[in-house]
Amino acid sequence: MEPMKSRWSKWKEKLDVLFERIKDKLSLLKKKVGIIDESEPISFDVAEFMSDTQQALEKLPNDYREKCEIKAIQDKHNFLFREEEMEKIEKCLEHWKEDRFVTAALVGEKGSGISSLVNIFLENHPELTVLRAEIDDKISEQDICMEWLSSLLQKHLENTQMAIQILQDEFDGKVIVLENLQHLFLKKVGGFEGIRTLFDIIASTGKQVFWIGALTPSSWNYLDKTVSIRNYFTTDIHLNDIKADQLKQLFLSKHKGYKLKIKPTKEIAKDKSFKKMSDKEQQEFLEEQFFYMLNSLSHGNLTLAQLYWVRAISTVENHEVQLADISKIETDFLENLNPEQLFSLQQMLIHDGLNIEDFASVTNQPLLVCRNTLIPMREKGLLIQPSEKYTINPVLYQPVYQLLKDKNFIH
Template identity: 25%
Template structure:
């Protein structure tokens, strides 16, 4: 009974000392990451960068020192809390025992014992009452949301009949495409060098920032084991552009396939003709001059047996035309004829793969399939915060107008730490929905959310993720052209003309319009979709039922 009132606050599960000091350990790891990042980035700096290498390093070391001082204060605070609690309970226990021995008054102790028994007996019905009350509140909440939704539906319908719709007003608040692209570019340019490097979504991801699902790695490990025992195996890695397909394959190459003979084949441009595909594969595998697929198969069996062959971007081995599937068919024939001798690992964009699977059943050629664009909300959060911690800057989240009116948020205004955690949770919940599992999209919108920064803090403004989705004014050719770039990644004017069944002049005009609006980027004769607008284009095409 004394333990219930005096000793229970000292139980490990109440104090949780491991959590207190685990936070300190993570903090010191963060300090090491800040220092390592500061010294690593200077190797990549050029004379064109505004910041000098010494400034970058010194700034990073200053942030690391501030973090060390913060951890030192936290250590003293944590130790003081535990010591104070122990002293308090020890004094209380001593006072109770002293009173009992000196005064022989057991009445208070008996009263406490009676209270404990009553508490134990009434705990059950109180819990049941709380559960019933919570269920009632849930039902009321669901019903109120239904009523409000119906009200808004009928209100909008009646407003449209009488010409009172606020559509034009909403459109006015929507960020234009040109403004979104311009502001994003300027935002990236204005960031500190260390931050730009950490959040450069076009860079190869370092091992310390790698986020991957262990289940996916296990599937690849099983595929390797089966192949080594003589069972034909092949692996496909599928995902949206920028979702981490190449990063995942690099991880497999460095770890799982480290002791295997490896060969890398890539299709950066389109090779939809069988002869072009055979020639490209043979050249990259260093198999001399090879002209037919059967000849290539024989050479692979004899000279590349026992190897892991990685082929990236197989979406560039076909064109969506009547005669444009011979390249991908040739590749599937090569893989199926040699997957006992060779472990094939291929990567493809999600929408090209889904189309090819309907048209040619390409998934039937692979024993194990990996989805690279399936990052969860927690993984998206970790993806961002790992980089943020390595920068050494602290975060401050602002509340938007809706959140400021929220009762849940207002209850936390007297607790700054809890309020910030609440805002952080809401932010990453919205970010994860917008990113839809895509790492690059998540980093782009994180950068767009940065309102300002100083020497120690970054302020994150709740970004209206829906305000950039209004893409309008595209005719049928432009919409189908965008879907072609989503599926194929990189195309020339003549290739786009073949896909859309128009002449090259018309195809050039379509590309020119998309270039002028910032949706496409060009490299020589090749064009690709702007990464900064990828998510909005995908959503537009899905609403038009062009992508599925």
């Protein structure tokens, strides 16, 4: 007879296997009904997303790497999917030329194509005299704002009235494009002097100068509630989400000269219907699947789509690009973030990133406390720090935005 100890070992093995199966099924069921395991760790893929993507980019051949670099679109033939937004800004220009007070705000996420839209608009109007500036640093105080405007206009401006007079007299008929208006304020007492100064100037010069401002939706919504930004822009043009077929058209045009070959997943390769297709039909099917997933994961954001594209590249040889399946990065762990982390993400979202000093200023906390908050969030991949500023990891931007909205941190 088999010893009791041996029989127990066999039963234990069977029970362990059964337990693991039950645990897996429970985990799957939890995700389906929205229950998150509180011990679920932050995905390693999230923490390493940007560095892994940069490494993948550096491994590409030099001639193809240029096509994968993130930069604004210059060729209008590659930008046909923004026709509706272009029509609106063209209409604004038309009305302004009729000596009417017209100002335009372009509202879109970073990477949605605002700079590209402006590029094509200006390309269509070589007759315009344009001043264009991209605001990188926080300018929340009036005196700093006046210094910045002095540099932009190449004039010494002592006060707001002087700026208005010079713009009316010397810049009549010109266009001024200001990108990243979200950097002209800080959410604190006295933190709106910079943007109020600019708005006062715009309100008095909107007939002489065609002002075009650009900012993120979160900043637009916040500024609308705090300083009534709609009162200063006669038209707000919101960039719509692009669709999968539009994203496909853009990428195929951008990577023209290279043949795409998409590798099927093991599951698709085994599918009977797929096996019956011709090689051409298989690639057409795989392309549709690939660009649908690319658009879904990037939420229509061109910059994020480009990052996922780079990560999907297997090889580039003889002008053929082989693309593998794009895997979704799990973000369920966001549900377990504590209130302090959610509040920090809210500040990053509204301000489109903050350096440590500005974060301390808007949260009214000592620098040491702020470092102890932000550095762990950066190391876990919630934030990135490409320069002095901390910003939300691009791959988490939309999930974070939705989470903050669901929890009433933003409206």
